[in-house]
Amino acid sequence: MIRVSIALAAVLCLGFAAAAGARPSLVQPDHDLTGVWWARAIPSRIVPANGATLPYTQAGRAMADRLQARLKIDPQSDRARHNCLPKGLPRAFLTAYPIQALSTPEQTTLFFEENRQVSVMRYIPHHHDPDVWGPFYMGDTIAHWEGDTLIADSRNFIDEVMLDASGVPHSDKFRVVQRFRKLNAGKQLEVVATVEDPEVFTRSWSTRFVYDRRDDVDVDTSWICGEPHRDVSTVKQGP
Amino acid sequence: MPGHVTKTRIVLAALVLAGLASPAAADHPWPSAATLRAWSGVWTGQNLQQQLQQQPQQAIGSALRAPVNDRRFPPELANLLRPKYRAAWEKFKSVAETEPPTPDNNCLPFAMPGESVTTNFGQVFHITPRVIGILIEIDAQMRLVHMDVDHPKDLKPSMHGHSVGHWEGDTLVIDTIGFDPRSQFNDGITHSDKLHVVERYRLVGDGREMEKTFVFTDPEAFTGPYTIVRRVHKDDEPFQEYLNAQNNREYPCPTAEAGSAYKPVE
Numbered sequence: 001m002i003r004v005s006i007a008l009a010a011v012l013c014l015g016f017a018a019a020a021g022a023r024p025s026l027v028q029p030d031h032d033l034t035g036v037w038w039a040r041a042i043p044s045r046i047v048p049a050n051g052a053t054l055p056y057t058q059a060g061r062a063m064a065d066r067l068q069a070r071l072k073i074d075p076q077s078d079r080a081r082h083n084c085l086p087k088g089l090p091r092a093f094l095t096a097y098p099i100q101a102l103s104t105p106e107q108t109t110l111f112f113e114e115n116r117q118v119s120v121m122r123y124i125p126h127h128h129d130p131d132v133w134g135p136f137y138m139g140d141t142i143a144h145w146e147g148d149t150l151i152a153d154s155r156n157f158i159d160e161v162m163l164d165a166s167g168v169p170h171s172d173k174f175r176v177v178q179r180f181r182k183l184n185a186g187k188q189l190e191v192v193a194t195v196e197d198p199e200v201f202t203r204s205w206s207t208r209f210v211y212d213r214r215d216d217v218d219v220d221t222s223w224i225c226g227e228p229h230r231d232v233s234t235v236k237q238g239p
Numbered sequence: 240m241p242g243h244v245t246k247t248r249i250v251l252a253a254l255v256l257a258g259l260a261s262p263a264a265a266d267h268p269w270p271s272a273a274t275l276r277a278w279s280g281v282w283t284g285q286n287l288q289q290q291l292q293q294q295p296q297q298a299i300g301s302a303l304r305a306p307v308n309d310r311r312f313p314p315e316l317a318n319l320l321r322p323k324y325r326a327a328w329e330k331f332k333s334v335a336e337t338e339p340p341t342p343d344n345n346c347l348p349f350a351m352p353g354e355s356v357t358t359n360f361g362q363v364f365h366i367t368p369r370v371i372g373i374l375i376e377i378d379a380q381m382r383l384v385h386m387d388v389d390h391p392k393d394l395k396p397s398m399h400g401h402s403v404g405h406w407e408g409d410t411l412v413i414d415t416i417g418f419d420p421r422s423q424f425n426d427g428i429t430h431s432d433k434l435h436v437v438e439r440y441r442l443v444g445d446g447r448e449m450e451k452t453f454v455f456t457d458p459e460a461f462t463g464p465y466t467i468v469r470r471v472h473k474d475d476e477p478f479q480e481y482l483n484a485q486n487n488r489e490y491p492c493p494t495a496e497a498g499s500a501y502k503p504v505e
Contacts, residue, residue: 022268022269023269023368023369023386023387024269024270024271024272024275024368025272025367025368026272026275026276026366026367034367034369034370076494081495082494082495082496083346083492083493083494083495084346084493084495085482086379086480086482100370100372100381100383102365102367102370102372103365103367104279104365104366104367105276105279106279106280107363109363109365109372109374109381111372111374111381116348116378116379116380116381117379118374118379118381118480120363120374120478122477122478128477133477133479134480136479136480137480137482138379138480218383218385219383220397221348221380221381221382221383221397221399222348222350222397222398222399222419223348224347224348224398224493224498224499225346225492225493225494225495225498225499226493226494226495226496226497226498226499227493227498227499
């Protein structure tokens with residue numbers, strides 16, 4: 001009798017759960033980056049994925065020299081580091097802290113715990129008129145899906161945005177195209193960022209980031225500059 | 240064993256197992272996907288005629304009720320302040336003639352409870368099965384509402400607090416505790432770490448308006464609960480990056496080296 005009771009209970013249980021516990025997803029599984037993503041290792045500076053050096057134009061090299069000289073004299077001019085302002089893209093991906101991604105039918109939004117940075121990737125066909133909108137620290141981003149890959153095109157960045165903390169500059173021709181794809185049955189997220197800036201670089205180049213899915217982590221949305229943050233000692237940081 | 244005892248056992252066991260399988264969601268079924276899609280877009284009070292409307296006299300205990308769409312926290316809230324918090328508010332008013340010493344003017348998160356009540360800035364609801372993200376235009380802030388779970392026991396106080404949510408019919412109910420006492424109501428009204436906020440969001444009218452009801456309780460700072468109702472509408476303007484830190488002049492921003500010097504007026 002007890003066994004029968006348990007079996008009936010299990011059947012009833014499934015019925016309750018199916019009827020009352022359903023949480024509808026508004027997006028199809030292969031168009032959903034929702035989750036917490038956290039890198040196991042990050043480089044200290046941005047480098048092309050093929051290991052080559054950055055392909056500066058002559059003007060770009062001169063811009064980089066000026067910017068890097070200024071950072072030596074006045075490190076606080078890097079306000080992303082000093083005042084925790086948004087780092088911009090693709091520098092925001094160089095983070096030892098987790099990222100919350102949220103996909104809806106209209107957009108995918110990335111919330112970077114570090115510096116409380118937000119990248120809104122709207123599924124619309126055209127960028128906003130830069131004469132009316134922006135510029136923005138995190139750029140103006142439009143996105144679309146090609147199969148299971150989200151392709152996001154960001155441009156219209158504020159001048160002071162650097163591509164990394166060492167002082168890689170950009171011009172107003174700068175754009176970065178990011179390709180997001182889940183790997184290993186959704187356990188990892190790959191981001192390939194392709195940088196184009198004909199004034200600063202002789203050709204486009206790409207850099208790659210990989211993050212682990214971390215359902216066990218809650219992203220902290222209340223980052224305050226200079227106050228204690230989560231322990232990131234397990235994240236390998238280096239060249 | 241009598242038949243009715245057996246049936247009772249079966250039902251009890253089923254309820255226990257159902258609870259284990261889907262703890263709170265079983266009690267609070269979600270709306271349909273079609274209903275949830277109507278929450279898309281940017282919700283704002285901007286450009287909406289900010290007419291003050293008296294609330295119908297619904298009884299919520301002895302709680303005071305604020306007018307709909309009064310952007311600021313009405314002075315009536317001050318009537319509920321206990322002496323220590325009332326004195327801080329009076330002092331705040333005396334020093335706040337130009338740039339009020341608020342968290343956002345010091346480059347801290349604008350933060351709950353002020354951020355959600357203020358209707359000027361857009362909000363975007365990201366509804367996903369485990370977490371609802373509320374993106375708020377001012378200071379590009381994100382609130383994460385963890386669905387159908389309880390608050391953790393060892394909460395670290397934070398500017399947004401810790402939010403859990405569930406659906407009651409088509410109404411999203413959010414319960415938030417764990418506030419950093421530096422967060423504040425946006426007129427210099429402060430609170431203790433006992434602040435508890437319950438929010439109820441629902442679409443009204445033709446579905447292009449949203450009603451937001453807030454009930455604030457803080458036994459240390461207020462003599463009773465306080466309710467505010469706001470209405471926002473769906474806007475066609477896109478979400479914009481808006482950062483107070485860009486424009487700050489009067490008050491210092493925190494630095495990575497020294498942290499924040501901001502303290503609420505006491």
